[in-house]
Amino acid sequence: MKEAVEAYRQYGWKKFFQLMFKSRLPWTLYIISIITAFLTTTISLGLPIVTQKLMEGKIFEDGLVTQYVLLSVASAVMVSISAFFAYVTGPITRRNIQQTIWPKLIRMPMRKYAGSSSLQQISRVTIDPSFVDSAISDLRMMLTATYSLVGSFVIMYNMNVKLTLALLPIIPYILIVSAVVGHFTQKTQYGVQEKLSGLTAFFAERLPKIRLIKTFGKEAEEIERGHAVIHDQYGAEKKRAVVDLFAEPLMQSVRAIVVGIVLIYGSILVSRGELKVSEVIAFYLYVQFIHNDVLKYGIFWQSVKQARGAAEKISGIRDAEEEKLQREHSFDTVADRSSGDITFENVSFSYGEKNVLSHINLTIPEGKTTAIVGPSGSGKTTIFSLIERLYEPNVGRVMIGDTPAEDIHLDEWRQSIAYVSQSAPLLSGTIRDNITYGIRDDMSDEEVINAAKLAAAYEFIEEFPDGLDTEVGEFGSRLSGGQRQRLAIARAFIMNPDYLLLDEATSNLDARSEHLVHQALQKLMRGRTTIMISHDLKDIGHVHQVILVDQGKIVGTGNHKDLMGESDLYQKLVDIQNQKSSKLAATM
Ligand SMILES: Nc1ncnc2c1ncn2[C@@H]1O[C@H](COP(=O)(O)OP(=O)(O)O)[C@@H](O)[C@H]1O
Numbered sequence: 361m362k363e364a365v366e367a368y369r370q371y372g373w374k375k376f377f378q379l380m381f382k383s384r385l386p387w388t389l390y391i392i393s394i395i396t397a398f399l400t401t402t403i404s405l406g407l408p409i410v411t412q413k414l415m416e417g418k419i420f421e422d423g424l425v426t427q428y429v430l431l432s433v434a435s436a437v438m439v440s441i442s443a444f445f446a447y448v449t450g451p452i453t454r455r456n457i458q459q460t461i462w463p464k465l466i467r468m469p470m471r472k473y474a475g476s477s478s479l480q481q482i483s484r485v486t487i488d489p490s491f492v493d494s495a496i497s498d499l500r501m502m503l504t505a506t507y508s509l510v511g512s513f514v515i516m517y518n519m520n521v522k523l524t525l526a527l528l529p530i531i532p533y534i535l536i537v538s539a540v541v542g543h544f545t546q547k548t549q550y551g552v553q554e555k556l557s558g559l560t561a562f563f564a565e566r567l568p569k570i571r572l573i574k575t576f577g578k579e580a581e582e583i584e585r586g587h588a589v590i591h592d593q594y595g596a597e598k599k600r601a602v603v604d605l606f607a608e609p610l611m612q613s614v615r616a617i618v619v620g621i622v623l624i625y626g627s628i629l630v631s632r633g634e635l636k637v638s639e640v641i642a643f644y645l646y647v648q649f650i651h652n653d654v655l656k657y658g659i660f661w662q663s664v665k666q667a668r669g670a671a672e673k674i675s676g677i678r679d680a681e682e683e684k685l686q687r688e689h690s691f692d693t694v695a696d697r698s699s700g701d702i703t704f705e706n707v708s709f710s711y712g713e714k715n716v717l718s719h720i721n722l723t724i725p726e727g728k729t730t731a732i733v734g735p736s737g738s739g740k741t742t743i744f745s746l747i748e749r750l751y752e753p754n755v756g757r758v759m760i761g762d763t764p765a766e767d768i769h770l771d772e773w774r775q776s777i778a779y780v781s782q783s784a785p786l787l788s789g790t791i792r793d794n795i796t797y798g799i800r801d802d803m804s805d806e807e808v809i810n811a812a813k814l815a816a817a818y819e820f821i822e823e824f825p826d827g828l829d830t831e832v833g834e835f836g837s838r839l840s841g842g843q844r845q846r847l848a849i850a851r852a853f854i855m856n857p858d859y860l861l862l863d864e865a866t867s868n869l870d871a872r873s874e875h876l877v878h879q880a881l882q883k884l885m886r887g888r889t890t891i892m893i894s895h896d897l898k899d900i901g902h903v904h905q906v907i908l909v910d911q912g913k914i915v916g917t918g919n920h921k922d923l924m925g926e927s928d929l930y931q932k933l934v935d936i937q938n939q940k941s942s943k944l945a946a947t948m
């Protein structure tokens with residue numbers, strides 16, 4: 361908590377103003393709202409003078425009553441007009457900031473996502489823009505308060521110099537009180553927010569894992585943890601309330617002192633004949649204005665601190681580079697011109713500091729199947745990520761035929777690859793949406809059904825009353841792992857990709873699903889450049905080439921037979937897998 365508050369204080373103004381001026385703010389509306397707010401203040405500043413004259417018993421002179429009524433009505437009308445403009449600028453500002461952030465959040469390179477949780481990334485499009493927007497509207501409030509403050513003093517000074525000067529020594533006290541109250545309110549408010557996001561994070565993580573919690577019988581423990589998080593939140597709120605308890609009387613003391621000076625010194629001046637009672641009343645009203653205006657400085661100070669933090673974080677995303685999709689060559693011309701072999705030339709790669717691949721040289725021949733085998737954590741999936749160009753190698757390069765991969769249009773390259781992973785994630789939507797996701801929207805039922813049949817998926821799709829229009833539920837929760845896998849394969853059939861990447865695609869399935877998925881994959885692989893990460897003898901026994909990876913290095917290349925003869929590690933990995941398979945078969 362302490363470090364978080366410290367970190368929070370470092371944020372400067374630069375990013376805040378940069379964001380303000382680069383975010384297509386509705387400037388015209390802002391200016392209108394500032395002008396209307398100033399007009400409102402001007403009218404309000406006139407009211408005490410009219411009141412004063414009324415108090416002097418001049419009720420039938422100069423149409424004073426009419427003036428008073430007109431000023432009151434005008435002030436009410438202006439207040440609502442200015443509030444209207446203030447209300448419309450807020451949502452526009454938020455929308456504009458959100459609409460600049462979201463494309464960035466999608467288009468950033470993968471490595472930019474590291475280092476912040478998805479919940480933190482969600483805040484970049486949800487609460488952070490609203491902090492910035494409230495600070496901007498508080499800025500307007502502060503400008504108006506300053507105008508009102510200066511205006512009040514000028515009018516008071518013209519009315520009575522002595523009484524006005526008597527109020528000046530109180531200004532340092534007001535400033536100190538506002539600063540102290542502002543500081544503690546801000547600090548405890550930040551604590552409340554921090555605990556609240558902790559609370560949200562806790563539930564957002566636990567609820568989707570309810571199955572895991574029940575399976576492990578951890579309900580009681582999780583209830584305890586949840587209670588602790590809830591109690592933390594309560595504790596932060598309590599601190600905030602205690603600060604309010606002291607803040608309120610302190611702020612009231614300012615008012616009491618100021619009003620006291622006006623009444624006591626005012627009455628002395630009245631007794632000396634230097635001031636009229638009606639003027640004391642006007643002073644009294646102006647002093648109320650001043651008190652309100654000063655309070656606004658405190659609010660502004662707090663909201664701007666928050667906004668500076670938010671602006672800094674938003675800018676981190678806003679200023680991030682985007683993946684460049686257009687490159688020198690289109691994939692089609694490269695494919696026409698040369699072979700589609702994928703070659704790694706001395707490739708090294710690390711995630712941040714963590715070195716994962718070292719000096720990898722390999723060739724994946726076009727139209728054949730290559731298997732990648734290696735212990736868990738050895739860098740197999742990372743090799744796939746480099747092929748998909750989700751990350752760039754730190755050293756060396758990946759070639760497609762004789763063209764460096766980085767020179768080929770990125771979107772076209774990725775569209776030529778189908779990736780089927782162990783987890784086969786789905787988006788919410790229908791089965792059809794998921795099969796055709798990112799391919800074409802206008803696909804006929806026939807095409808989709810055909811692909812589903814090839815993937816052995818149609819048999820279970822048919823059993824749902826809504827067929828292809830069945831909702832898959834959040835993250836595909838209504839489907840089993842094997843079913844999700846087969847939808848991913850159906851999608852790959854429709855894509856008809858040049859390259860097929862299978863990342864332990866059959867390793868988490870029950871025996872029957874494994875059999876169906878295996879058969880569907882065999883059909884899909886036919887005549888296609890396939891790279892599979894697998895340890896299953898059914899897969900690797902007959903492939904063209906096996907590449908053995910260990911701790912980010914290639915430690916063997918050849919066919920299954922060669923490696924069985926040469927490598928103890930390879931034998932061991934195959935043995936473990938065989939034992940698993942025979943256990944699985946026994947349960948069939
Ligand atoms: N996004 C990531 N950020 C940081 N480290 C990662 C990331 N993905 C994988 N790693 C690390 O890189 C190493 C290789 O991971 P991976 O390629 O997934 O291995 P494999 O697929 O062979 O099990 C592991 O030590 C893993 O912890």
Ligand SMILES: [Mg+2]
Pocket residue numbers: 740741742863
């Ligand atoms: Mg992996």
